[in-house]
Amino acid sequence: MNHRTRFTLWTILFLFSAAFATAATAATVEEMKEARKKLAWKPRGVIWNNDGNDAITEDEPSRENFLRTRAVPVMKTKVDTVCYCSGVWGVFKFPSPVAELRDSRDRGRPEWAAHLGQDGGPDALATMVDYTHQHGKEFFWSLRMNDTHDAADATMLSRWKKAHREFLVGKPRVRYPSGARRWSAADYAHEEVRDRVALWIDDVARRYDVDGFELDFFRHAIFFQPQLLGKPVTQEQCDRMTSLMTRLRQMTDELGAKRGRPFLIAIRVPDSAGFCKAIGLDVERWMSEGLVDMLITTGYFRLNPWETSVELGHRHHVPVYASLDEPRLRGQEELQKLRESIECYRARALAAWRAGVDGIYLFNYYFHPDMPACNDLGDPDALMRMDKLYTTGAREIRGARSYLVNAGEFINRPPMLPEKPAALAVAKPAEVTLDVFDKLAENGGTATARLYIPGLSGLENLTVTLNGQALAQGKPTGPWIEYAVEPSLVKTGANRFAVSVKKPEKKGVVLRDLVLSVRYPRKP
Numbered sequence: 001m002n003h004r005t006r007f008t009l010w011t012i013l014f015l016f017s018a019a020f021a022t023a024a025t026a027a028t029v030e031e032m033k034e035a036r037k038k039l040a041w042k043p044r045g046v047i048w049n050n051d052g053n054d055a056i057t058e059d060e061p062s063r064e065n066f067l068r069t070r071a072v073p074v075m076k077t078k079v080d081t082v083c084y085c086s087g088v089w090g091v092f093k094f095p096s097p098v099a100e101l102r103d104s105r106d107r108g109r110p111e112w113a114a115h116l117g118q119d120g121g122p123d124a125l126a127t128m129v130d131y132t133h134q135h136g137k138e139f140f141w142s143l144r145m146n147d148t149h150d151a152a153d154a155t156m157l158s159r160w161k162k163a164h165r166e167f168l169v170g171k172p173r174v175r176y177p178s179g180a181r182r183w184s185a186a187d188y189a190h191e192e193v194r195d196r197v198a199l200w201i202d203d204v205a206r207r208y209d210v211d212g213f214e215l216d217f218f219r220h221a222i223f224f225q226p227q228l229l230g231k232p233v234t235q236e237q238c239d240r241m242t243s244l245m246t247r248l249r250q251m252t253d254e255l256g257a258k259r260g261r262p263f264l265i266a267i268r269v270p271d272s273a274g275f276c277k278a279i280g281l282d283v284e285r286w287m288s289e290g291l292v293d294m295l296i297t298t299g300y301f302r303l304n305p306w307e308t309s310v311e312l313g314h315r316h317h318v319p320v321y322a323s324l325d326e327p328r329l330r331g332q333e334e335l336q337k338l339r340e341s342i343e344c345y346r347a348r349a350l351a352a353w354r355a356g357v358d359g360i361y362l363f364n365y366y367f368h369p370d371m372p373a374c375n376d377l378g379d380p381d382a383l384m385r386m387d388k389l390y391t392t393g394a395r396e397i398r399g400a401r402s403y404l405v406n407a408g409e410f411i412n413r414p415p416m417l418p419e420k421p422a423a424l425a426v427a428k429p430a431e432v433t434l435d436v437f438d439k440l441a442e443n444g445g446t447a448t449a450r451l452y453i454p455g456l457s458g459l460e461n462l463t464v465t466l467n468g469q470a471l472a473q474g475k476p477t478g479p480w481i482e483y484a485v486e487p488s489l490v491k492t493g494a495n496r497f498a499v500s501v502k503k504p505e506k507k508g509v510v511l512r513d514l515v516l517s518v519r520y521p522r523k524p
Contacts, residue, residue: 028257035292036253036262040293041319042078044359045378047296049142049214050128051364052085052093055113056106063127066113070366071131077374080359081138083214084128089186090196091158092524094125098199104155121325126201129208140266141204142214145197146223151184160196161186168195169225179228180402181222188280189222189237194244201248205255205263212264213252218299218323221270221403223280230405233280241280242291249291266294268323268361272303275410279403282360286426288318296321296361301399304412306355319359322352326364327394334479335418335452335513343389343517345373350388350437353380357395385443390434390472390516392416421510422499424453429463430501432514436495440487445520447485449497452513454479457505465498467491486515 050070058065074082086092087102093114095101103114117123122130125141132139150156151172159170167190170176170183179185186193186246201213222228224237252263269283270278276283286292295313297320306322313320327339338344349360360377376386393416400407414420422430440447449464449471456462459481466470466489499511 020369026027029253032253032256032262036256036264036293037208037317039262040264041358042104044075044138046079046374047081047083047321047359047361048074048077048079048374049083049361049363050085051072051366051451052087052142053106053111054124055093055111056109061112063114063116063119063121066116066124066127067131071128072376073369073371075131075135075137077371078378079137079374080378081211082128082132082138083140083142083218083361084125084132084147085142086125088149088156089144089158090160090200091156092125092200094123096200096203098196098203100158102162106153106156125204125208129210133209138211139209140208140212140214140264141208143197144216144218144219146182146185146217146479148182148184148220148222151182157184164192166268169222177229177230178403178405179222180399182220182222183228184226185220185222187225187487188244189225194240194247197244198251200249202251202255205252210263212266212293213248214266214268214296215248216268217276217281218268218270221279221300227404233278237280238277238282242282242285244291245286245291264293265291266296266321267292268296268299270301270303270410271300271306271309272295272410272412275303275400275407278406278410284312284316287313287318292409293464294319294321298322298323298395299325299363301395301397302393302413303397303400303410306352306357308412309494310356314323315355320357321359321361322349322355322357322365323361324348324352324365324373325395326367328396329418330396332418338389338513338515339391340367341389342368342372342376343387344391344394346376346383346386347388347390347437347518348394349373349377350380350383351435353383353438372514384438385445385520387520388438388518390436390518392432392434392514393419417513419509421512423508423510424499424501424505426501426504428494429465430511431499432497432499432511434495434497434514434516435493436490436516436518437492438490438518439492440490440518443520445487445518447487447490447519448517449474449483449485450477450513450515451481451483451499451511452479453481453509453511455505455507455509456481461503461505463498463500463502490516490518 054069091100093102093103113124169185169187256262297309397415470490471483474483
């Protein structure tokens with residue numbers, strides 16, 4: 001047998017082996033696809049995003065202190081899934097051959113978790129993966145697809161961004177018509193940017209026992225330069241982002257097949273397919289092509305009723321999770337504090353459950369040391385008999401316009417009262433609708449309406465009706481006016497308040513807030 005014959009035979013054998021291996025892998029990949037479809041619909045009452053700043057509140061750098069800050073408290077709750085963020089874009093607190101190590105400061109405090117692995121033990125990410133799994137909970141690595149905290153804090157700016165300014169959407173100290181001043185966002189029009197993201201996912205999938213990936217497109221929601229300039233994002237740019245999503249799907253399916261367990265991909269995006277497409281995220285196509293397994297909607301703002309997200313996700317056979325971000329009311333501390341209460345979180349969660357969501361997602365939820373929302377929000381039936389506080393909203397809508405010039409086209413919800421107070425007049429009552437999902441009369445609950453009207457001359461000048469029925473005169477409680485509400489007046493669904501003055505006020509007054517407090521008897 002001559003050299004050429006041997007070469008040909010070896011070539012045929014090699015090609016046959018490669019084809020056989022490819023066929024075997026393909027079959028396994030198909031098995032993984034079916035497995036992740038089933039796993040995507042696993043019940044998850046509460047998903048909690050850790051946010052990742054575990055170490056900055058502890059002075060003593062130890063693994064125990066790292067876990068004590070946030071991991072230990074949440075493991076005592078009913079949270080099903082932990083999403084763990086490891087830092088800003090491309091700068092993570094675990095060593096990686098394809099990313100930079102985050103060992104800088106955050107608001108002046110050192111980030112020492114990046115050095116956890118120096119004692120020979122697991123690094124920060126591996127520590128969180130192991131600890132979460134030990135407590136029987138699911139773990140997702142959360143990647144912020146364009147975290148731009150480095151736009152305001154130069155110490156966070158990565159070496160890669162400094163060396164490749166041409167791959168960013170803007171420049172520092174330049175005022176742009178849109179984009180929320182997020183000049184440091186990576187521009188996904190460039191292949192080099194997309195390659196880096198794929199490398200990070202590949203690295204984590206190979207080296208860490210994560211159950212899935214959360215791709216957080218809300219923090220922060222800018223991905224292409226036209227958005228910063230107030231111009232439309234092109235279809236070509238949308239296709240480039242879709243090409244990245246296709247690549248990540250194929251890669252994670254193949255790696256899942258190799259380990260014998262699928263990787264899930266969850267996306268966190270604005271709650272409007274049109275808004276998403278306008279910023280370069282073709283989420284409908286992603287779901288129709290099977291590129292994502294879980295849909296998490298809202299963040300800095302909410303554009304639609306929850307039913308819109310539920311219809312979108314379920315139409316493509318994807319479970320939907322309602323993101324309940326922490327309240328942010330600029331310059332209105334007292335009204336924000338109300339919305340930080342567990343009673344308000346319960347009302348928000350029940351509204352989402354009744355709209356058909358498949359679970360609740362909590363973001364930036366750290367201000368309650370016992371983390372009651374992590375225990376209370378995952379069971380809609382139990383929520384029915386818990387105290388609640390219904391409001392006109394917990395997040396401002398105006399943030400949408402800072403990210404997209406024509407955001408108004410996609411807003412299908414009224415702003416909450418603190419964002420747009422209602423003027424009180426004699427002939428034209430201010431109308432406020434609160435959606436309530438309790439069955440008060442049936443379950444033995446009570447209700448109190450509270451109105452915030454600074455500067456009102458006297459309670460006798462105020463008329464308040466609920467669903468067409470006048471409420472008895474209220475009583476002052478600090479800056480608020482309280483009205484006892486007969487439980488039978490409260491409907492399960494839309495409840496319409498009308499507020500007016502009997503005679504004009506010398507100084508115009510406005511209704512700045514209206515809330516409905518629901519209470520149930522304490523169990524013995």
